[in-house]
Amino acid sequence: MSSSPVIILVEPQLVENIGMTARAMMNCALGELRIVDPRDPWPLHDPLQERMLAASSGADEILLNAKIYPTVETAIGDLNYVYATTSRTHDMVNRIMTPRTAIPDMATRIAADEKVGVLFGRERTGLVNDHIVLANAKITIPLNPEFASLNLAQAVLLIGYEWYQSRDTTPQDYLDIGRSRPANREEYLNFYRRLESELEAAGFFVAEDMRPTMTRSLQTMLQRAAMTEQEIRTWHGVISALIGVPKRKQALKAGEDP
């Protein structure tokens, strides 16, 4: 998976966090995990291995393929561009990006066949200056400055989430209409005309001068609902029921299946 950024955990202390990191990576279709000098020697033995796998909720593949390195230098040796995640100012002259700008930058580099990676520091302390200086740029996730400490796996999740969004083609806002189809204008207008004529018959429009306002109000609400063909038929049934058409005739009148 050289077509995604490599995730590099530096000196992680808790195997649960390594497992949850793998889960977050899998959520975001990231594949390559590298670990620098973990607190517990690798390969892990039970019960540590078991605890890590449990925390990963099934992202075992990433953990079993994870590579271990003694230093940050060796872990990033083959990479062309490295980002260091940090929430602190380190008094070094460094390019600082948000995830939202870092991700297109990564994507551009990867498209040009560069290999990129993101460094995450150990729990509580984060990355130290000696590690940050090895990176080309820093990523700082904009969060509540009064409560910015993120769990390690959550930091990985936010970077991975932005990565996934940049490649995702899900429509941003759409109507899920399942097995039905959107009603066409004729079906809608037939329905509306029937509603209006039944309301007419029922004496709904008491004051004739209020009628245009009334009908516009009903129409805009119905239009806004953007009904499906199935829903239009259901509402024909609703009208029939309310005006007292017997059940069998309702079906005939509304064109529903009996």
Next chain:
Amino acid sequence: MSSSPVIILVEPQLVENIGMTARAMMNCALGELRIVDPRDPWPLHDPLQERMLAASSGADEILLNAKIYPTVETAIGDLNYVYATTSRTHDMVNRIMTPRTAIPDMATRIAADEKVGVLFGRERTGLVNDHIVLANAKITIPLNPEFASLNLAQAVLLIGYEWYQSRDTTPQDYLDIGRSRPANREEYLNFYRRLESELEAAGFFVAEDMRPTMTRSLQTMLQRAAMTEQEIRTWHGVISALIGVPKRKQALKAGEDP
């Protein structure tokens, strides 16, 4: 905090997840938490209360102000617009948004004094149809379809993260230069001219026809680095050192403090 979306956890099973949700909310400056029919009766007693607070890593305030409701209906009664988070298709005609479009929608409603909330279902099962039908719209977080199950607190974090980003004014990409200031063009050009003349003196430009290519290459690399005034002075020192100027004279020549 009616100026932020209300987070509503429906039937959460684990107090740790409630605690981690509060932490994620605090990370994203969200304040109002409502809980519908939690598995463990509220108020919690130790050790459950203690476990929840530990998982919140200090976001106690949100937990102590959380309100408990017996049903989703009562929990959302005062809200004007409700979003249901779900990763599953529920075969209902519903507006589906990604977080990235749902958030501006929320912000617009909140600006118009509406009160909005986001429903999160219980662990493993998520929201059921009877809850989803109470919402105006669904939010589905685009994630790896082969591994989309998110921890409850992570789902809250991703919605909260998008919320925070929409209000955040952090520059998306900038150079953190600490206490220094960007070098001006004169400082930069003085430095470059000195470098070139020292290289000239050292016999660096062997083939005169290659010289323009060479100098352009050096210049573009140096320009790209966008050095600070302090860094320019440091590099004057580097040149002085390399050409063998004794330490004391170096300082004089480069204009550094001795």
